[in-house]
Amino acid sequence: MRSRGLFRFIVNNRNFSTQGVTPKMPRLNAVSQTAIERLKSFQPPPTSYDLVPLSRRAAVLVLLYADPKGDLRVVLTMRAKTLSSYAGQAALPGGRADTLEETTFQTARREANEEIGLPDIHHHLPAPFRVEHLCELPASLARTELVVRPCVALLHSYDEATGQNADPEVSLIPRLDAREVAAVFTAPFRNFLRMRDEEDPRHGSPEDWYQGAWTEWHQSNWRMHQFFVPISPQAVVKPRSSNEEQRQAANALEEKERAGEITRYRVFGMTARMLVDVARVAYDQEPEFEHNSHFGDEPLIAQLRKMGRLSPIRRRGDELTRDDLLKAAKLS
Numbered sequence: 001m002r003s004r005g006l007f008r009f010i011v012n013n014r015n016f017s018t019q020g021v022t023p024k025m026p027r028l029n030a031v032s033q034t035a036i037e038r039l040k041s042f043q044p045p046p047t048s049y050d051l052v053p054l055s056r057r058a059a060v061l062v063l064l065y066a067d068p069k070g071d072l073r074v075v076l077t078m079r080a081k082t083l084s085s086y087a088g089q090a091a092l093p094g095g096r097a098d099t100l101e102e103t104t105f106q107t108a109r110r111e112a113n114e115e116i117g118l119p120d121i122h123h124h125l126p127a128p129f130r131v132e133h134l135c136e137l138p139a140s141l142a143r144t145e146l147v148v149r150p151c152v153a154l155l156h157s158y159d160e161a162t163g164q165n166a167d168p169e170v171s172l173i174p175r176l177d178a179r180e181v182a183a184v185f186t187a188p189f190r191n192f193l194r195m196r197d198e199e200d201p202r203h204g205s206p207e208d209w210y211q212g213a214w215t216e217w218h219q220s221n222w223r224m225h226q227f228f229v230p231i232s233p234q235a236v237v238k239p240r241s242s243n244e245e246q247r248q249a250a251n252a253l254e255e256k257e258r259a260g261e262i263t264r265y266r267v268f269g270m271t272a273r274m275l276v277d278v279a280r281v282a283y284d285q286e287p288e289f290e291h292n293s294h295f296g297d298e299p300l301i302a303q304l305r306k307m308g309r310l311s312p313i314r315r316r317g318d319e320l321t322r323d324d325l326l327k328a329a330k331l332s
Contacts, residue, residue: 027158029070035190035282036064036072039134039152042281048301049104049139049149053312058148060094060271061108062278063118063131064189065155065168072189072282074275075155075173076229077115077181078253078265090229090267091181092274093118096146105133108151116184117177128159129172137277138296140270145310147301150274178239182249185236185265187229192275193287197230208264212289223291225272228264 028036049057063075079091095111102110106121109131113120118131125131137150155172158165166172169186178184188199197209211226238250256262267275276287277295304310 027070028066028072031190031283032066032070032072036134036154038284039154039278039282042135042137044136044138044295045298047136047139047149048298048305049147051305052147052301052310054097054100055312055314056145056147056310057097057104057107058095058142058146059097059104059107059111060092060148060150060274061112061118062092062150062152062274063112063155064134064153065157067169067188068167073186074189074192075116075184075186076265076267076271077178078183078185079181089269089271090265091271092150094148104136104149105151105153108149108153115178115180117175117179126172128157128162128164128166129168130156132156135281137274137281138298139301140274141297141301141304142270145304145314147310148270150278152278174237176237178237179243181239182253183236183238183265185229185231187227187267189275189279190283192227192272192279193283193285195288210289212291214290221292223289224268225276225289225291226266226268227272227275228266230264231262 027033061075064072065075067073075093077091077093079089093112093115094108095114097104097107098110109118109121112118113123119125132154134152134154136152139147139149142148155168157168157172173184173186176184188197191197191199191209195210209228211228213224214221215224216222238254239247253262273292276291280286301310
């Protein structure tokens with residue numbers, strides 16, 4: 001089932017009607033264009049991703065696009081509660097690699113196709129849309145012992161050659177057929193550096209948008225981020241699936257939204273950390289809240305490999321323990 005008209009235009013605010021008119025999008029504004037250029041030029045350090053077995057490799061897609069003001073937004077999902085891992089949580093589209101030959105970007109695009117219906121790297125998007133691979137960030141380590149590489153991409157909605165232009169929020173995103181998630185939604189990308197949601201005219205209290213706390217992880221102090229993205233039934237794509245379990249998950253989520261039980265989606269954990277780090281690179285700014293200064297978990301991944309962890313055999317329920325991390329921390 002799909003909610004009616006994702007990101008439906010409010011004509012009075014956007015000064016045009018959608019009846020019989022192709023919505024025209026501005027190009028990236030100056031701040032967003034500079035952010036994209038920084039991402040294009042980002043050179044990550046050497047990675048352990050290609051050294052771990054296939055069973056340990058995963059990639060996620062950080063898909064950015066321009067909103068009507070030329071600001072960047074990012075595409076996120078709410079994972080269906082029927083999934084085996086991270087059920088019911090907000091996440092970036094992505095998943096495990098299929099083959100050793102598959103690049104991280106190919107993995108991220110294939111999984112995005114399976115999860116949200118975005119055409120994969122071997123298929124064309126409808127004109128004028130195209131996806132440009134911008135960069136990759138250092139790999140992070142999930143508690144389930146997966147090595148996860150963030151792949152950053154830009155969804156272009158303007159064709160320089162033809163002048164054709166379209167709004168992803170009207171012409172593309174509502175037509176994505178989510179297949180493995182309960183919902184698809186978007187968030188203002190730059191807000192992942194901020195204490196408040198600057199799209200909220202009331203701004204609210206800082207806790208309405210961001211909450212964070214220090215904890216111990218990887219044998220060091222670790223900042224855990226939580227963002228609360230405001231949503232409405234008109235601002236979320238629900239899947240058109242033949243899978244009865246997925247339909248039920250989407251319907252249950254929508255009923256809670258309509259009843260006012262859910263007004264925000266919580267983005268936290270590894271997903272939140274990756275968004276903060278990509279935004280740090282893009283805008284060349286540190287966040288307004290406390291955070292860890294390093295990107296990813298490459299040193300820890302290398303240490304665990306020295307210990308013989310991250311083996312090809314991945315067992316259901318694999319999870320790093322405190323003792324594992326203590327041993328890894330002692331390795332040089």
